[in-house]
Amino acid sequence: VTDAIDEFSYYVPPAQMAAYKSFSDVEDNGVGLIVTKRFGYAFVIAPVAGSPAAKSGIERGDFIEKIDGQPTQKMAVWQVRNLLRSGKPMHVQVLRGGQTKRDDSRSSRPRFTPSPSPRSSLAAWHTSAFRTSRKGPQRSWPPHSKTFARAALAS
Amino acid sequence: LIIDVRGNAAGDVEEAITSADELLTSGLITSLKGQHVEAKTWQADRNTAYDGEVEVLTDGSTASGAEIFAAAIHGNQRGKVVGVTTYGKSIVQRFVPLQSGGGVFMTVAHYTTPDLKPIKSGGLRPDVMVDMTALALRDPDKGTKAAKPREDLILQKALQLFNEQPAVKKAA
Secondary structure: OHHHHOOOOEEEOHHHHHHHHOOOOOOOOOOOEEEEEEOOEEEEEEEOOOOHHHHOOOOOOOEEEEEOOEEHHHOOHHHHHHHHOOOOOEEEEEEOOOOOOOOOOHHHOOEEOOOOOOOOHHHHHHHHHHHHOOOOOOOOEOOOHHHHHHHHHHO | OEEEOOOOOOEOHHHHHHHHHOOOOOOEEEEEEOOOOOOEEEEOOOOOOOOOOOEEEEOOOOOOHHHHHHHHHHHOOOOEEEEOOOOOOOEEEEEEEOOOOOEEEEEEEEEEOOOOOEOOOOOOOOOEEOOOHHHHHHOOOOOOOOOOOOOOHHHHHHHHHHHHHHHHHHHO
């Protein structure tokens, strides 16, 4: 029934409620993958620019087939997001439009390991976003956008 | 001024609305509609940070607040939107508990364009569509490290439109 509403709605069965309550649904999960579900699979709306996901070669429109070997087909989108923000290095297997063979290309099996130690401000962002998932992605509408816009226009 | 909201798929919707307001002096920015949600509208105030020409770049990853921003610029004829149709995800979702003990996380409202069309599945169509298929055909090896950096066709088109504008005025 929820699939009939739209691709962003989902059902949480009673057995999953305990796990669901401990999950806070933030769009960005630190690895920089903004996902929804399409045709039963996790689907990449956008890899956040500069994020571990973008660096690993994941592109908009990719289907995430497996995360650490676990098929996304049986997961609700919140479970996919929950796995992605685990904070551990992970192996994400994607299926890209137009490719029929799954393991003939390096890019179809990107691995990414989020940087554990902040070296630059960007790395610091990844790490903090990854740990807490509270800080918004850089390529979005952060708080005080208006102030930034005014300052940029004034210069 | 070229504002690039390609790949912008998350963040604070209110910030997107106030950013659009910075470029508009009048008109509806967006409205929120849903059967069980209080209707809301956002009007642009007279203050503006910039009154020069504006173009907004979009792609299939432009979603949520970024779509509302692009739609506000487009719908108020403030500037051209250049690129690819956006994702279509300017919605509000809420968790509705069920008697069984489970629940449903569902879409309960959507944001609209200035002409009150929902920004949902299908997304926002730009004023100037950029055909990206040629690029995909030219670069079948995309994704591999050896591939050359791809041309930015959308930015090229936006710059070309800016350069064309004075010529159009002269002709008029």
